[in-house]
């Protein structure tokens with residue numbers, strides 16, 4: 001079958017790889033009908049995530065049709081149309097039972113490597129390194145879905161793939177980010193990053209009743225999308241000083257909640273940026289803490305910092321003193337996608353939100369390597385790519 005495979009820094013290829021087969025009786029195989037490239041795939045594309053191997057199949061935002069089920073699968077049948085969450089969860093461990101699906105204790109067969117690095121292993125993820133399970137991803141014609149009774153949600157509606165696909169990751173991820181921001185009705189919420197997750201965080205903050213959402217980015221098309229679809233006030237950080245503008249907008253109080261929807265690929269400027277680059281070059285630092293630093297500086301005292309942006313390692317010059325003295329609460333984590341599938345499917349079916357607004361590029365899977373480049377360069381006003389195998 002055809003699949004997009006990883007071959008090192010900025011080297012994604014379309015290749016013929018063996019078609020997946022049922023391995024465990026709780027597996028299902030789906031024929032992928034639509035699959036997206038995620039901002040966090042760019043961390044892999046830049047070679048920033050450890051334990052990737054040549055030939056790994058990428059992708060964690062797929063949907064499709066069930067074509068085979070293992071003998072213990074109870075909820076799915078051949079022919080079902082499903083969206084598959086990027087988090088792989090067993091459904092039976094303490095974490096799954098407590099709705100903390102992305103922290104599942106059983107779904108990462110390489111838990112030992114993750115434990116070495118982090119102390120404990122989070123859940124396995126599709127197409128996201130061997131440290132996180134070594135599972136083949138969904139940018140392919142077919143996908144093996146482990147724990148098929150726990151992850152995929154069956155969708156019977158006549159909504160299009162583009163309207164449903166983002167239940168796999170970015171819609172729940174933006175939604176959990178907004179939920180983690182502890183929004184009260186009078187609140188101002190600032191969102192750093194107007195990529196796909198940022199766009200869904202903005203809309204989710206509106207759904208959760210924020211009084212005002214302020215969106216920060218430097219790409220005009222992303223800021224325009226935040227204004228037009230997310231009803232946000234926008235700040236272009238390449239033209240305005242973010243701290244001063246936020247203080248101006250909030251009477252010097254700062255936003256009640258700050259959402260970092262950028263993560264490790266943040267861009268910085270000035271002296272600290274230069275010192276960070278030196279540290280990264282000698283492997284003293286792996287992450288880019290620009291957005292976190294700025295959000296901590298801007299957030300109102302006693303406010304909440306919600307971090308859906310993906311970080312991969314260690315960072316330097318992290319302002320823990322300001323965070324502590326300002327009494328901020330930090331909430332973060334990979335998304336517990338399974339928790340949000342049903343309620344968010346309802347918001348789509350009820351017409352409260354149409355997630356397809358974020359799609360800017362659609363193409364055949366074979367165009368994947370090119371579109372990774374386009375998406376990475378933010379060329380051609382690219383915000384979200386959907387591929388059809």
Ligand SMILES: [Zn+2]
Pocket residue numbers: 038039040041060061086169170
């Ligand atoms: Zn994703």
Ligand SMILES: [Zn+2]
Pocket residue numbers: 089090091092093094095096097103104105106107
């Ligand atoms: Zn579990």
